[in-house]
Structure formats: structure tokens, C-alpha cells
Amino acid sequence: MKKRVSVASILGCTLLLSCTQTTDKSDIDLRVEKLLSQMTLEEKIGQMNQISFWGNSEELAPQVKAGNIGSLLNVADATIANAFQKIAVEESRLGIPLLIGRDVIHGFKTIFPIPLGQAATFNPELVKECAQIAALEASATGINWTFAPMLDISRDARWGRIAESFGECPYLTGVMGVAMVNGFQGDNLSNKTSIAACPKHFVGYGAAEAGKDYNSTNIPPLLMRNLYLPPFEDAINAGAATIMSAFNDNDGIPMTANKELLTNVLRKEWKFDGIIVSDWTSTTEMIMHGFAKDDKEVAEKSVNAGVNIEMMGMSYITHLKELINEGKVKINTIDDAVRNILRLKFRLGLFENPYVDEDQQNVFYKEENLKIAHKAAEESIILLKNNNNTLPLSKNLNSLAIIGPMADAPHEQLGTWIFDGEKSKTITPLNAIKNKYDETMQIFYEKGLEFSRDRDKSQFWRAVQAAQSADATILFIGEESILTGEAHSLADINLKGAQKDLVRELKKVSKKLIIVVMAGRPLTISDELEAADALLYSFHLGTMGGTAIADLLFGETVPSGKLPVTFPKEVGQIPIYYNHNNTGRPADNTETHIYDIPLEAEQTSLGMTSFHLDAGLKPLFPFGFGLSYTTFEYDFIKLNKHEVTDNETLIVTFTLTNTGDFDATEVVQLYTRQLVGSIVRPVKELKAFQRIFLKSGESQKVTFSLPIQELAFFGIDGQRKVEHGSFKVWVGGDSNAKLGEEFMVVR
Numbered sequence: 001m002k003k004r005v006s007v008a009s010i011l012g013c014t015l016l017l018s019c020t021q022t023t024d025k026s027d028i029d030l031r032v033e034k035l036l037s038q039m040t041l042e043e044k045i046g047q048m049n050q051i052s053f054w055g056n057s058e059e060l061a062p063q064v065k066a067g068n069i070g071s072l073l074n075v076a077d078a079t080i081a082n083a084f085q086k087i088a089v090e091e092s093r094l095g096i097p098l099l100i101g102r103d104v105i106h107g108f109k110t111i112f113p114i115p116l117g118q119a120a121t122f123n124p125e126l127v128k129e130c131a132q133i134a135a136l137e138a139s140a141t142g143i144n145w146t147f148a149p150m151l152d153i154s155r156d157a158r159w160g161r162i163a164e165s166f167g168e169c170p171y172l173t174g175v176m177g178v179a180m181v182n183g184f185q186g187d188n189l190s191n192k193t194s195i196a197a198c199p200k201h202f203v204g205y206g207a208a209e210a211g212k213d214y215n216s217t218n219i220p221p222l223l224m225r226n227l228y229l230p231p232f233e234d235a236i237n238a239g240a241a242t243i244m245s246a247f248n249d250n251d252g253i254p255m256t257a258n259k260e261l262l263t264n265v266l267r268k269e270w271k272f273d274g275i276i277v278s279d280w281t282s283t284t285e286m287i288m289h290g291f292a293k294d295d296k297e298v299a300e301k302s303v304n305a306g307v308n309i310e311m312m313g314m315s316y317i318t319h320l321k322e323l324i325n326e327g328k329v330k331i332n333t334i335d336d337a338v339r340n341i342l343r344l345k346f347r348l349g350l351f352e353n354p355y356v357d358e359d360q361q362n363v364f365y366k367e368e369n370l371k372i373a374h375k376a377a378e379e380s381i382i383l384l385k386n387n388n389n390t391l392p393l394s395k396n397l398n399s400l401a402i403i404g405p406m407a408d409a410p411h412e413q414l415g416t417w418i419f420d421g422e423k424s425k426t427i428t429p430l431n432a433i434k435n436k437y438d439e440t441m442q443i444f445y446e447k448g449l450e451f452s453r454d455r456d457k458s459q460f461w462r463a464v465q466a467a468q469s470a471d472a473t474i475l476f477i478g479e480e481s482i483l484t485g486e487a488h489s490l491a492d493i494n495l496k497g498a499q500k501d502l503v504r505e506l507k508k509v510s511k512k513l514i515i516v517v518m519a520g521r522p523l524t525i526s527d528e529l530e531a532a533d534a535l536l537y538s539f540h541l542g543t544m545g546g547t548a549i550a551d552l553l554f555g556e557t558v559p560s561g562k563l564p565v566t567f568p569k570e571v572g573q574i575p576i577y578y579n580h581n582n583t584g585r586p587a588d589n590t591e592t593h594i595y596d597i598p599l600e601a602e603q604t605s606l607g608m609t610s611f612h613l614d615a616g617l618k619p620l621f622p623f624g625f626g627l628s629y630t631t632f633e634y635d636f637i638k639l640n641k642h643e644v645t646d647n648e649t650l651i652v653t654f655t656l657t658n659t660g661d662f663d664a665t666e667v668v669q670l671y672t673r674q675l676v677g678s679i680v681r682p683v684k685e686l687k688a689f690q691r692i693f694l695k696s697g698e699s700q701k702v703t704f705s706l707p708i709q710e711l712a713f714f715g716i717d718g719q720r721k722v723e724h725g726s727f728k729v730w731v732g733g734d735s736n737a738k739l740g741e742e743f744m745v746v747r
């Protein structure tokens, strides 16, 4: 029984997709078998070999002609793509077209917020639109496969790749992953603007010890089932065409050789019939892991575990024939792999339409798509503080100081994993604010620091002078994009360089200090939060970030973003996340802080519970948190019944009221907790959310429908089911939701 099907069906076209494929499936499978029967062993192995292009056409062309390469990555030019396809289709013996992959992670030319920012929108329809635009632009250059969405659950802001994730929540990650898959793949993979999605990195890569990229993970089976696997299952249920295996070794087994997960779970249990591709040399890295003695053993272990295409490892093309001859790899294994590859090529329509129209440059940066990029940026920004309604700023200010290394940083603003986006198209906050308000207010702009790591304070005086002269100061700080993403983990997530000093100096002289952070992860910003009158947090916003920020700052729009990941007070609190277990000694608010401890305090006087003496127990901000310029009230929660069976649906209603002065959108969230289970259960689990727009003073009755099957999990017996007993359900604007009711699940 597939769970979480409601996640996929929320976004509609899954049914259509599976119907389309079901019809095509019988036809395509016949064509696959026919072609497979004509292939030599060498040609089959060639389909399993993926090589990156970096201008080396002369080297790759003969390989493509010989049928030794089945897919390329990093071709992002229509003419080059057509040239390679022409060789494959018109010069190779069987004319099998190529898959052409690229990391189109958060946009191709038009760049959207990094996925962590897109998650903060809690708007899957918008995320789907962003992916559709990315596919439209990428497919115009011959790309037919993207290595996205990244579905790694991450509870560790030290990990650079949290930027590419949708954060710490399996439900939110699943919803956003399905949205991206549907956006990339459209309602039919053979549409010329559809590209194959590739949920990655299967699986558990985000649990790298110490947040250090590529590091080992130690995820036990039940946590793997209940936290890390569900988003991938959602994506498979939504029709994801491919999956990428991860770099990490989990409990001593490299994921790229983990047959239990790659074959028994993905293939046998989830009936996945798409391609499993390795990560870049994640096959041959088994030698470095100490899991294979040489490339030949790499090839044997990877292909037998279930990896169909080897990205850049070259062990398949070199050793599979020999391994077949030695009986260490069965020809059925090769045939099954090639079936998956050919099936996708047929589904993509590549045999009918291998070439791309070479003059589609006009699809890039279309006005209507830039508007979507603006909307995504705007909805991804989170208001974390707004003392005395500092924001929105009056448009009648006489003067404004714009300061900081991120105020006009077009490259940094695009974020990590940008190969094809162009910084020349970035609208920065400085651009946007000057374009709009230069005529009506005096704008002083000073960087103060050249870049986020800059430790040279020699220009501080200019920034201080600007702040002194202005009615308000907006300080843009954060992190350069190179400090985020793959292989870019941090041990300390405080602001780098002299940014903290700059905040301190500006605090002394600013009439109003508004801080805007632009980063690729949660940073430890307690001091900056203290100093700011108002603080907006953004995850590298992409091309249109500047106009989005400007509109929010001056009240053209109202912040609606919510945190997709918990913000720690101290890096030492990590891992810290909302869906934690209660422990046998849960802390409460009575813990003594380290500087309040009396001298020679009695051993047990500080509260014998689970907290840090120097950081307490709470994060700086909880998952799901985000303020607005208005306020919202949650009242009158009601359940359709207080006893439900496990095939029924719990209907939760409540009244939401906009009790403030601005028309605004609230992301209302529904959380549950199983009070007693066959294994301990998280204290909160997000199970649904909605974006609700209310005018100032308006109230609305909101309804959540929660199929009780959504409470199923893998219990002590290793089976997935709903357990009977007491549950709580809450609704609220973040994971500290208080308005709740109890209910029972009964037989």
C-alpha cells in the first residue's frame, strides 16, 4: 500500500502521467525489447556509461559513434547537443539517441531561490512553476535530464548542501520534491519542454557526521524508513524518471553499492522502473572508502547493487564485459539496466525527436518568468523580527543608508549550483531600491566590507557616516555563495569576516537598523538579531531577489516565508530539529542558564533534564516560524470526531483571523503527535499546510483533511502501519503550535 499518495495527488497531474505512461508503456516496452534484442554486449554496456563534456568533442565524438557512451552531462548548448545527437542517431550502428544531463537545480538562465528558499515559500504550486520554467529554458539547449530535486533531509546547518535541500522535514521535502518533479517532467515526458527529474542523493546523504560533506552516516533502519526514505517514495509515486545514488557510506556500506536500498526497496518494494545513476565517480570512490579493491570490483559491486548508469567512473565500460564472461555479473543485470535506460529514451520521445531547435534564445529571461522568479523570491523571505513595526519603511523617508557586502552582490545573490545563470541579469537590492526610490529619497550606499569574509575595517567610517546621515539604515550581510553547496561545510556558522563588527558599529549610529541576511543556510545570528530593529532572512534569492526585497521593505508586499529548517542559537546545539523525540527527561523552561548558576551549586540543582547549560534547550527560531506585518489568531479548533479508525479521515477545522493592519498571507500548519508508540515517536510531525490570504480584520474557517493513513510509520516490527492509541493534533503558524486537541485511533 503506497502511503503519502495524497502528497503526489495534491499536485494533480500524477494520475494523468501514470495513465499516459501506462498507455505508452506497453508500446514502449515492445520497442525496448526489440531494440535490446539487436544490441551487442558492448553496445549495452555503452548505454551504461555517462561522461561529462567540457569542450572535449574530439575525444567524445568517436566514443559516441562507437556506442560507448549512452549519456552525456554538462552539454548546455543546442548546437553542441545536436552535434552529439547527430553522431549518436545517424552514425552509430543502432542510432540510439543520448540522454543529456545537467544540474538544473534552481533555474537554468532565470535563477530562482535556492531550494532551501523555495521550501520557505511553503508554496508547492509556485515551486512547480519554477521547475517548469527551468525545464523550458534548459530543454531549449538540448538538455533532457536534470539532476534534481535534491531530497536529502538535513538537520545540520554546518552541511553546505543544506542549501540545495528542502530542509529538515520529510513531509515538506516530499511535497516540494513532488512539485519539482512535476514541474520538470510536465504531464508527459515526451513534451519538448519536459526534462527527466532525478531525485537525489539516495539516501541519507544529509546526515553526514559533523555536517562534513561526503562524511559517513549512521542511520539505523527504522529512522531510514521513517525520515530519510519517505520523500523519495513520494517522488517515485509522482513518476520521477531517475534516481541518483549518494556518496555516503551508511553503517559501513557505500550507498552506491547498497543492494538492500537500491534494489530491494527501490525496485522490488516501490516498483521503480526508472534509471538509477551513480553520483559523480561515487562508484570508483568505493576504493577510497575501502569497500572495493580495484575498479573491476567497483563495477561488480555497483551494477549488482542496482546502479544502471555510471557517472564518470569508467569502471563499467572497462570491466563489465570481463565480469560477464567470468560469471560475476549476469547478462540479465545488464539487460535490466539497459531496459531502464532505453525506456526513458523512448518516454522522452528522443527516437522521434532527438534534435532541438537551435534558435530558442528568446525563451530565456521571459518577462512572465522573471515575474515568477520575483514571486518565488518574495515568498521565500522570512521576517524574523520587527520591533515597533519598524517595517515596512515609509516611502516618504528623506534619506536611506544602504550598506553591506550583500547589498549589490549579483554573483552571490544567485547562490550555489549556478552554471548557466548570468550575474549580469541579477537585480540586486541596491539596484531595485535605487530604481524605485532614487527620485524621492536621498540614498547613501556604502559597502563597508567588500565581501562577506572581508576583515578590512578601513571603510567602516564611510558606512558609519552614511548611517548617521540617514533616517534608516538597511544592512545587507550574509555569506558568499562559494561558502555554501557541495564540499563547502563550516564548523562555525557565525557571520564571517568583520560583518559582526560592522553590525555593532552601525547599531551605535543608526536611527533604525534593518538587517537583511542573504545566505545558503541558517547562520547563528543571535547578536545581529539583538542589534536589529527588524530582520529579514533570505536564502540566496536568485535573479529577482532585489525587487522582492525592495517590495517587502517598503510594504508593496508582506512577508509570508516560513523557516524550512530550525535555526540554532549556537552551532553546538546541532543537530537540532522540530521533529525530535521527547527523551525520558525532556527539558522545560526552568533550566538554569550557565551564568545564573550559584557558586558551589548542589549537583542536582540545575534540572536533571536534556538541555545545554550554556544554550538552554530552545533554538533561536523553530521550524515553520515566520512573522508578518500583520498578526494572526488561531481559535476554535474542532475535530469531526475524537475516535477514528485507520481508514478514516480526521477533519480539523479552526478559525483564522487577521488581527492586524495589513492584508497578508499566513502559512497555517497542522502537526500531529502519537503519544505512545511501539517505538518512541517525534513530539511533532508536520502533516499538512495551506497558504491562507486574509484581509486585515477578516476571519476564515480553515479546514484540514487528514487521512489517518498519513500517520502510518515503520514500528518495532519493521512494518508500516497506523498504530492505535492516543494522538494530539495542533494547528498554528510554526512548529510550536499550541492550539490542539486529542483524538484516538481505534480498531
Ligand code: GLC
Pocket: 103, 147, 200, 279, 280, 486
Ligand atoms: C556532484 C553532485 C551531484 C551532481 C553531480 C553532477 O558531485 O554530488 O549532486 O548532480 O555531481 O554534477
